[in-house]
Amino acid sequence: MDSINTSNQSISADEIALYDRQIRLWGVKAQEKLRSANILLITVKALANEVAKNLVLAGIGSLTIIDHEPVTEEDLGAQFFVSQENIGQNRAQAAGPQIRAMNPRVRLHIDTDNVRSKPPEFFAKFDVTIATELDFTLYTTINAACRIANRRFYAAGLHGFYGYVFSDLISHDFVIERSKPNVASPYQETPTRSIVQITTKKENNKVIEMVTKREVYTPLLLANTSPLPEDFTRLPRKRRQVTPLLSCLRGLWEFEKISGGRLPSESNAQDRASFIELATNALQELKLDISTLTSEALLKFLDNLRCELSPVAAFVGGSLAQDVINVLSAREQPLQNLLLFDGEKSVAPIYPLHPFFPPEVGNVLAAVAPVANPIPLEESAVVIL
Incomplete structure (x- = not known):
C-alpha cells in the first residue's frame, strides 16, 4: 500500500484561512x-471520483482508496482522475496523484x-x-464488519x-439549533429518531435551543x-408516487445474490425474465401498485446497467459526500437511509427502510451483542445457491 502523507497536527491558522468559507458555515x-x-473509499470509478x-x-484528515482493477477505455467516459495514458494501470494508483493535487494537506x-x-x-x-x-x-459483508467495529x-x-x-x-447523535418553540417537543419524533438532550442559550434577546x-x-x-413506512403506502396517491427504482434495485440485488454477483444482461432473455420476476416480487413485498412498475421502466433500468454518466455521478457523489460531512461534524439531519436518484425525472426521494418489530422484540435485539466473524471477506462473500 502506497502512502502520501502530510502533517497530522491540529488545525492551523493556515487551514482556517484555507477553509474560511466552510468554517463560516459549520x-x-x-x-x-x-x-x-x-x-475508506472502495472502487475508484466515476462515483468515487466525485466523493473523493x-x-x-x-x-x-485521511483518505484511503482501494481498487485492484486496471483503468480501461470505458473508464475515460465519466471519470476525471484518469486519462488515456493511464489505461492498463491500477485505477487507485492512477487516480492518486490527481486526488493529492486537489488538497496536499489530506493524507492519502x-x-x-x-x-x-x-x-x-x-x-x-x-x-x-x-x-x-x-x-x-x-x-452486506462489509456492512457487517463495520457494525462489529461500530463504524x-x-x-x-x-x-x-x-x-x-x-x-x-x-446510532448517530447530531445537534441542531432552533428558536425555542412554544410547545414542548415530543421525545420520540419518528420510529428511528429521538431527542436525547436540549440545552438553551440566549442570543440577541432570543432563546435558542441546542437540540x-x-x-x-x-x-x-x-x-x-x-x-x-405506512406514510408511503396507506393512500393510493402516495403508493403511486413511490419510484419504480426501489423495486428495480431490490430486484437487481436479488439477482446478484442468486447469480453470485453478476449483473443481468439485457440481451439475455433468461436474465431479463429473471430480473423482471424478482423486481415484480419486490414490488408486491413493498405493497405497491403493480401499475407503477411498467415494462418500459423495467427494460429502461436494464438498459442503464454498466453505464456511468458524469452528471449523475456529480449529483449522487455530491449528496453522499455532503452527508458524510454532516455526519462527521455532527450537524444537520443525516440521510435515513436510502436515497434513489432518477436523472431522467430529476428527483431524489429518500426512503427510511427498517424492519417492524414489537417493542419487546426490539429490546431483546438491542441487548444481543454482535459476534466477531473471523472469516476473511473473500470466503464469507460466497453465495450459497
Missing part, C-alpha cells in the same frame, strides 16, 4: 472533526488489493467506509441515469427486506 469545531476523520473530490476539498493512502481479501478487522481502522460499485453480498458504512452505485446511496450509521437528536439505523441486509 464552525471551527466541525472543521476540526473533519480534520481528524479517517475515511468533495471530501478532499472539505479537508478531511493507496491500496491495490482486492477488497474481498481484507479481513473484517481491516474496516475497524476507519471512521467511515464508503463502498461503491460492489455487488449486494459484498456490500459508519455507506453503499452507493450508479446505473446510467440512476443512482443510489444507502447509509448505516448504527441533540439520535438516529438509529438498520444494516443493509435487513433494510433490503423491510417494508415501506
